[in-house]
Amino acid sequence: MIIGKIENGLVLDHIKAGQGMKLYGILGLDKLDCQVALIKNADSKKYGKKDIIKIDKLIDIDLNAIGFVDPHITVNEIKGGQLVKRTHIEKPERIEGFVKCKNPRCITTVEQELPHRFVLTDREKGIYRCIYCESKLEY
Amino acid sequence: MRHLIEIMDLSVDEIDEIIEVANDIIADPEKYREKCKGMKLATLFFEPSTRTRLSFEAAMYELGGNVLGFSEAQSSSAAKGESVSDTIRTVGAYADIIAMRHPKEGAPVVASYKSDVPIINAGDGGHNRPTQTLTDLLTISREKGRLDNMTVGLCGDLKFGRTVHSLITAMSRYKNVKFILISPEELCIPEYLKDEVLHRNNLEYLETKDLEAAMPELDILYMTRVQKERFFNEQDYMRLKDSYILTLDKLDNAKADLSILHPLPRVNEISVTIDEDPRAKYFQQVRNGKYIRMALILKLLAAAGVQS
Numbered sequence: 001m002i003i004g005k006i007e008n009g010l011v012l013d014h015i016k017a018g019q020g021m022k023l024y025g026i027l028g029l030d031k032l033d034c035q036v037a038l039i040k041n042a043d044s045k046k047y048g049k050k051d052i053i054k055i056d057k058l059i060d061i062d063l064n065a066i067g068f069v070d071p072h073i074t075v076n077e078i079k080g081g082q083l084v085k086r087t088h089i090e091k092p093e094r095i096e097g098f099v100k101c102k103n104p105r106c107i108t109t110v111e112q113e114l115p116h117r118f119v120l121t122d123r124e125k126g127i128y129r130c131i132y133c134e135s136k137l138e139y
Numbered sequence: 140m141r142h143l144i145e146i147m148d149l150s151v152d153e154i155d156e157i158i159e160v161a162n163d164i165i166a167d168p169e170k171y172r173e174k175c176k177g178m179k180l181a182t183l184f185f186e187p188s189t190r191t192r193l194s195f196e197a198a199m200y201e202l203g204g205n206v207l208g209f210s211e212a213q214s215s216s217a218a219k220g221e222s223v224s225d226t227i228r229t230v231g232a233y234a235d236i237i238a239m240r241h242p243k244e245g246a247p248v249v250a251s252y253k254s255d256v257p258i259i260n261a262g263d264g265g266h267n268r269p270t271q272t273l274t275d276l277l278t279i280s281r282e283k284g285r286l287d288n289m290t291v292g293l294c295g296d297l298k299f300g301r302t303v304h305s306l307i308t309a310m311s312r313y314k315n316v317k318f319i320l321i322s323p324e325e326l327c328i329p330e331y332l333k334d335e336v337l338h339r340n341n342l343e344y345l346e347t348k349d350l351e352a353a354m355p356e357l358d359i360l361y362m363t364r365v366q367k368e369r370f371f372n373e374q375d376y377m378r379l380k381d382s383y384i385l386t387l388d389k390l391d392n393a394k395a396d397l398s399i400l401h402p403l404p405r406v407n408e409i410s411v412t413i414d415e416d417p418r419a420k421y422f423q424q425v426r427n428g429k430y431i432r433m434a435l436i437l438k439l440l441a442a443a444g445v446q447s
Contacts, residue, residue: 103244105264105266106243106244106245107245107246107263110243111223111249121335122334131248132248133243133264134266136331
C-alpha cells in the first residue's frame with residue numbers, strides 16, 4: 001500500500017499499533033477538511049507494528065493529548081517536502097479538554113461548565129485522576 | 140486562602156498543632172469561649188447529615204461565634220439550579236468560614252477555587268471526610284499518647300469505607316505503624332490504596348478475614364459499618380452485614396489498653412454490651428470531634444487573618 005509524501009503537514013509516527021483510531025478521535029481529526037491518512041499496522045523496526053497518521057496541513061495539535069494516548073509517538077513537521085522538526089512527547093502532568101470523568105458521582109456530572117481536568121498520579125503506570133473526585137481516568 | 144478539602148492538605152506538623160490546640164481546649168475550655176466572638180460559620184449541607192452539622196455548629200458556638208446555613212439542598216438556591224461556585228461566593232459575603240457537605244464528589248474543590256473564606260469539607264459523597272480523620276487522630280493521640288509505633292486494626296467495610304482509607308493515608312506518615320486489615324474478601328481494601336499508599340510508603344500490613352486471630356496484636360481497633368447503600372444487590376448485603384460483629388467474648392485475647400474506635404453511626408457491628416468496657420472509646424471519639432473542629436476553625440480563621 002502506498003500513501004504519498006506530503007508537502008506541508010504533520011506525520012504522527014510510532015503510534016502503538018491499534019491506538020491510531022483512538023488518537024484520531026481525541027485530536028478531532030474528523031473535523032479537518034484536508035487529506036488525512038490513518039495507516040494501521042505498518043511495519044516497524046522498533047515495535048514490529050505501528051500506526052501512523054499523516055495530515056496534509058500544518059495545524060496546531062494538542063501535544064498533551066498525544067502524550068496521554070502514547071508518549072512514544074513522535075510528531076514530524078514537514079515543510080516543502082522536508083522534515084523541519086521532530087518532537088518527542090512525554091506523558092503530560094495535566095490534561096484537559098479532550099476526555100471526561102466517567103464517575104457518575106463526580107461534581108462534573110451536575111455542573112456542566114466545569115472543565116474536566118486530570119493529573120498524572122502514577123507516571124510508571126500512566127494513571128490519571130480527576131482533580132475533583134480523584135477517580136482514575138478510564139479511557 | 141487555606142482550606143481543608145482532604146486530610147493530606149495538612150502537614151504532619153499542622154496536624155500536631157491542631158491536636159495540641161484541641162487538647163488545650165479540652166483542658167481549659169473557658170479560655171476559648173470568646174475566641175470567635177462576632178464571627179460566623181456557615182454550614183452548607185447540600186445533603187443532610189445531622190451529627191456532622193451539629194458537631195460543627197456546637198464547635199462554633201463554644202468558640203463564641205454564630206452559625207447560619209441550611210441543612211438540605213431543597214432549602215437553598217441549589218434547588219433552583221445555582222452552581223456551587225455561586226452559592227459559595229454569595230455565602231462568603233456573609234460568613235467568615237464555611238463547612239460544606241455535598242452529595243457529589245469533588246464539590247468542595249470547586250468551592251475552594253472561588254471562595255474568599257476558608258472552606259472545610261464536611262463530606263463530599265463517598266469521597267473525603269477530613270474532619271472525621273482529624274477526630275480519629277485526636278482520639279488515638281489522646282488514648283495512646285502518640286501516633287507512631289502501633290498496630291492499627293481496621294475491620295468491616297474496607298472497600299467503600301472512606302474513613303478507613305483516609306485514616307490509613309493519614310497514618311502512613313507516622314513511623315512504625317502496622318495495619319491489620321480485617322474484612323471479608325468482597326469488602327477488602329481497594330488495590331489503588333495498596334499501590335499508592337501502602338506499597339509506595341513501604342508500610343507493613345496484613346490482610347485477614349479473622350478478627351479474633353488478629354485481636355491480641357492490636358493497639359487500636361477501628362470498626363466500620365457495612366453500609367447497605369454500597370451494595371448492588373440485597374443478597375450480598377444480607378450475607379455480609381453480620382460478618383464482623385464485635386462482642387465481649389471476642390475481646391478475651393485483646394490487650395488491656397486496646398482502644399476501640401468507630402466513626403458512628405453503628406448498626407450492630409459493636410454489641411452494646413461493649414459500651415461500658417473501658418476499651419470502648421467511640422463515644423469519647425464523638426466528643427473529640429467537636430474539640431478538633433474547634434481547633435480547626437481557629438487554625439483556618441488565623442490563616443485567613445481574621446482571628447489571632
